Amino acid sequence: MNVFKDKRKGFFPIFMIAIFLCFVTNACFAVDKVTIGWYGPTSGSNAQDGQDGRIGAEIARDLVNAKGGVNGRQVEIIFADDKGDPKEGANIASMFVSNKDILGVAGPFNSSVMLAAAPIYNKAKLCNVGWGVSSPMITTAGPYIYRVQFTDAMGGDFVAKWMVKDDGHKKIAIIYENTDYGQGLLNVVKASAEKYGADVVTTASYMQGQTKDFSSIIASIKEAKPDAIFMGSVYNETALFAIQAKDLGLNTQIYGTDGLFSNGLLDLGGDAVNGIRCFCVFFHEFNKPAVKTLVEEFNKRYPGKIPSTWTALSYDSTMTILEAIKKTNGKTRADVKKGLDNFGMYNGATGLIQFDENGDVKKEFSKIIVENKQFVPLKQ
Numbered sequence: 340m341n342v343f344k345d346k347r348k349g350f351f352p353i354f355m356i357a358i359f360l361c362f363v364t365n366a367c368f369a370v371d372k373v374t375i376g377w378y379g380p381t382s383g384s385n386a387q388d389g390q391d392g393r394i395g396a397e398i399a400r401d402l403v404n405a406k407g408g409v410n411g412r413q414v415e416i417i418f419a420d421d422k423g424d425p426k427e428g429a430n431i432a433s434m435f436v437s438n439k440d441i442l443g444v445a446g447p448f449n450s451s452v453m454l455a456a457a458p459i460y461n462k463a464k465l466c467n468v469g470w471g472v473s474s475p476m477i478t479t480a481g482p483y484i485y486r487v488q489f490t491d492a493m494g495g496d497f498v499a500k501w502m503v504k505d506d507g508h509k510k511i512a513i514i515y516e517n518t519d520y521g522q523g524l525l526n527v528v529k530a531s532a533e534k535y536g537a538d539v540v541t542t543a544s545y546m547q548g549q550t551k552d553f554s555s556i557i558a559s560i561k562e563a564k565p566d567a568i569f570m571g572s573v574y575n576e577t578a579l580f581a582i583q584a585k586d587l588g589l590n591t592q593i594y595g596t597d598g599l600f601s602n603g604l605l606d607l608g609g610d611a612v613n614g615i616r617c618f619c620v621f622f623h624e625f626n627k628p629a630v631k632t633l634v635e636e637f638n639k640r641y642p643g644k645i646p647s648t649w650t651a652l653s654y655d656s657t658m659t660i661l662e663a664i665k666k667t668n669g670k671t672r673a674d675v676k677k678g679l680d681n682f683g684m685y686n687g688a689t690g691l692i693q694f695d696e697n698g699d700v701k702k703e704f705s706k707i708i709v710e711n712k713q714f715v716p717l718k719q
Contacts, residue, residue, distance in 0.1 A: 373408065373669075374415045375660055376435040378446035379471070379653070380423035384548030384575055387603040388448055391647040392470060393418060395654035396445055398636045399661065409665050416657070417441065421452050423548070428452030429459060436463035443468065443660040443675045445653065450474030451519040457484050466663075466675050470656035471649060473596075474523045478697045485679055485698035487655045487689065489620065491520070494596045495527030497618060497704050498569060502594055503535035508567035510540045512560050512591070514580065515571030516547040524571035524596065532569075540565050545576065553580045557587050565591060573598040577615070578608035585611045592616070600648050605712050613712065618704040620689040621651035622716065629688040648689070655687035 377396045380389035400414045408414055417438070421428040428447055435441050436459060444460065447453055448471030460467045461481035469477065469486035473494060477486060502508045511532045515521035521544065529539050541563035543556045557580075560568065568591050570577045577599050584590075592614065599617040608615075623634050623645045633654055637646040662685055663669065663678030685692045690702050706717035 371412050372415050372440075373412045373661070373664055374417065374438075374440040374442060375657070376417050376419065376431075376438075376441045376444040376446075377653075377657065378419040378421045378428065378431045378435075378444070378452075379448045380452075381418075381420040383422040383424070385423045385448060385573060387575075388471065388573065388601060388647070388649045389420070389423070391601070391649040392446070392448055392653035394637070394640070395470075395633075395646070395650040395652070396657040398633065398640075398650075399654045399657035402632070402636060403658075403661055409661050410668050414661060416445075421447050421449070423449050423452065425449075425451045425455035428456045432456035432459035432467075436460065436465050441465065442664060442669060442672055445470060445656040445660055447471065448649065449518070449520065450477060450523070453477055453484070453486075454480060454519060457481050460484065463672075464676065465672050466660070466679055468656045468659050468679070470652040474519045475527070476519060476523070478699055482698075483676065485659075485694055487659055487687065487692055487700055488652055489702040490699060491523040491596070492527050493702070494618070494704070495524050496531045498594050498596060499528050499531030499537075500535055501616070501618075501706065502567045502569065503532055503537040506567070506592075508565075508592070509537050510563075510565040510567070511537050512563060512565035512568045513539060513542045513571060514556060514560075514568060515542070515544055516573075516576065517544045518547050520598075521547070521571045524569075528569050528571065545572075547572070547576065550576065551579065553583045554587065556580075557584055557589050560591065561587075561589055567591065568593045570595040570599065574601040574604035575607060578604050578612060581608050581611040581615065597648050600707060600714065602645070602647055605709070605714070609712060612709050615709045616717065617707050619648055619707050619714075620702045620704060621646075621648045622705060622707070622714075624716075627686070627688075629686055633688045651688040655685075655689050655692060658687060659685060659692055 379392045419431045444467045450472045453472045457480040473491045515525045595617040600619045667674040667678040708717045
């Protein structure tokens with residue numbers, strides 16, 4: 340009698356039942372994951388900012404997974420390049436909402452992209468936490484739209500007060516990109532500068548990603564004779580403008596928002612961007628635990644390099660979604676919504692994150708100046 344054969348006959352049905360139970364209960368072989376989406380402009384005119392942002396999301400994912408994931412579940416991020424194009428942002432939103440595994444979305448960088456995507460996320464009840472978007476219009480973009488970035492109303496007023504009240508400038512020129520972001524800054528800075536007692540002596544717009552020659556704008560500024568220029572733009576066109584202004588003998592003090600606080604400004608502008616003033620919500624030398632963690636992890640990947648504001652904001656956006664899932668042990672999109680609506684407070688790399696009833700946050704700003712092609716805190 341073959342005892343082994345008989346035992347095997349009895350064992351085989353039990354083994355098959357065990358395998359079946361593993362699959363249906365997700366107890367083995369199948370892996371329970373937390374899946375979120377991320378989008379930003381990793382190509383196009385804002386590619387540097389988008390690539391910086393993607394790094395922040397990757398660091399957040401890897402840190403959480405190294406600590407065991409979200410309540411024991413490993414994090415997976417589906418990345419998409421929106422090219423800074425609103426139409427592409429809407430296409431990505433449609434793709435994300437159709438993927439039932441995606442519980443929340445981090446991004447985008449551009450306000451116009453989020454405004455195009457917001458109706459799609461609201462209709463599908465999928466939460467989107469923006470990391471670069473600052474247009475005031477996003478405040479009313481819908482109940483499923485949040486952001487870890489401050490509004491242009493806050494940032495624009497801060498710079499206007501800085502120019503007029505702190506530095507004593509009385510004649511302001513405003514140059515802005517012809518986008519939702521640029522238009523929003525124009526409106527806020529103009530109103531605030533006039534409120535603080537200055538005159539806006541000239542304004543001019545340009546086409547983001549298309550305008551390369553600023554000579555006619557520079558000529559109009561020379562004619563208006565302002566004592567300060569506000570750039571309602573991001574780093575690339577500001578660098579081009581500064582180079583051409585220097586070549587044409589325009590030496591007026593330039594100010595901007597955190598849109599200028601990018602290594603891209605230094606790389607593209609060289610000596611021409613020395614003296615530019617902007618502000619930030621993140622600086623690699625801030626003595627804060629979340630900043631130190633991000634800088635340490637960033638330096639492991641890119642020794643000798645410094646993470647940008649966009650890396651930090653995208654990191655915070657990703658962490659915010661994962662925290663909301665953790666708080667509710669979220670398995671559905673409704674759980675993520677509940678977690679964000681009852682978020683409380685989170686100490687991120689860009690400061691305290693606490694959402695108001697519109698999904699907006701408040702931030703503290705630090706003044707920055709470019710000296711010797713490096714960003715340094717402005718001495719008060």
